[in-house]
Amino acid sequence: MHQPAPDPGPRVLHVAQPADGGVARVVLDLVRAQLAAGLHVTAACPGGELADGLRQLGADVRTWRASRSPGPGLPGEVRALARLIGEVRPELVHAHSAKAGLAARLAVRGRVPTVFQPHAWSFEAVGGLTATLALRWERWGARWAHRVVCVSEAERRTGLRAAIHAPYAVIPNGIDTHRFSPRPAPAEAAPLVVCVGRLCRQKGQDVLLRAWDDVLATAPRARLVLVGDGPDRAALHQRAHPSVRFTGAVTDPLPWYRAADLVVLPSRWEGMALAPLEALGCGRPVVVTDVDGARESLPPALLHDCLVPPEDPAALAGAVTRLLSDRARCAALGAQGRRHVLAAHDVRHTAARIAAVYRELLGTRPPVPSERREPIHS
Template identity: 75%
Template structure:
């Protein structure tokens, strides 16, 4: 569908794969804010709940079929995207996460302003030769991004150390502080008086639930009766189920995590890598104490006074167990951490501030030059 030649509003194309989890929530928050601001917004993605919710918000949605990981289908994915770009003719392309960033930059090649937002670097998610190849691409592909948006200063620093020469902008993640608020737990989530630890996230290697399960027997030794709820679903569900010790519940995917946050005595996210995770921000907004691994974005998401109590080294189940048990045994400290965390998120991680920072970046990239449409280039189909 070609845009009207008389409509002066710029069109933004959000390109994303994956279509679930934190990346999808960030995209939807930006889409909502940009539609409210009067931009014309198109979302290209492989369907899923993200596509349905973007349509509900009023965005144009285009199906772009792409696997989550690079593979033999990449050339066809790039060609399909190039045709989509010819039809949509965006003034700016915002590509989210590694796969969309790969295909998007190959299809656009800098012909219109292009924003790439890694949401954690691709080379951190893999090992060996695959990691080397991912890093080589990120170094090469940076030339086709007018701006690389990192969600934390630590994520930017990781890119710089890795030799990715780009124009960086840091825009910390934000959450809807009017939606995530303190409240009483519901009976379904708070079925007993036993201490409850909650971990919200996709069940996958990145989020580190296996490390928490390995730590859990030691937590039970020190805090008998404690319960652990893993909230979410993902590719590691079966493997984690085989690993799970006693007093662990798998809730599956939930439409609204707030009841679980509000029921928790402690929210834990033992990630192996991140850019800046949303779950700890959501939990703090609900007034709950959090414990996170010291990966990119973790320190920046916490109040400065929380580091001594709420950060543990990544990949160390023993340290994780000690920190979880210590916090469960100190209700006064947990209450203080939850109160300070709530005020911190309200002041520094409100989604409205995030949306305005992205809008300012768009204005910078689109200002001072005529707004241009994406022109058809046969070479990108080859």
């Protein structure tokens, strides 16, 4: 007897720009889970490490040529994305970060269920007129997002304070807790501090370098490694002490987490940074700045030792030197951080909650059969 073919999973299109760093890791983890669950997943991005990783997973990858920031090429980028959406005919679009969120919402305009995930708000990254325009756009564009997914309650509150009225869901970032797991650090006498992140104003490595002289006054043998690359690399090189090493871009930060005595991320703004979660997953203590998502990413026991005000080199240096001088305390905080990540930030929980959002949106607006669906044009 002929058995009918099982119904295919819904067609989901992820749109991402930037295509590296934390955004890329979030998209890769989501797509991996969605492919395993039977969804038909396509991703549109400019290329880079995200496209390579998605192809290795077996996802359908479409090249969408788009700059990292809005500019005069935006209308053409929106038209190209609209054509791509017309070809893929997704039943749901999930746009990641400000640029992709801008282009995707302009291309779709609410005609397909749309999830927008800011990964930190665009108006926090800029100043002056640019910030005003970004805020106005986020308020206007909210009408074309069926759900705005914030990675922390603090990020959602920032949106509400900015009068961005949208249907929100708060789904904390998660990590692969099997991969980011503890291993004994190499036995070295010199303390090693590691900062993982794009070398840019957001991540605050300039603040860390200003604090580093004070750290060396107490721990003269300490070493600092900045893992990553970005537009501020040359300027940071110029002010760095000889004890500071720059790795450039790396394919995998895991060995650096495991080598560290302490991981530091002195960000100026975030939604919820991945690097502290990855470090805690490896059983390493962290020092982070009190920006959106930081308090929610730490267990209560770490808040006193590991949280400092943003753009405060003296407070940052004090926290780093206190922890470097007490390795037993570092080990205890790292173990508590590992337990917290296992309970609250496993990527499988994150993927399940995203899947629940998808089901809700697709359930309230059933997919149109492909033969009746009209392509979207801008």
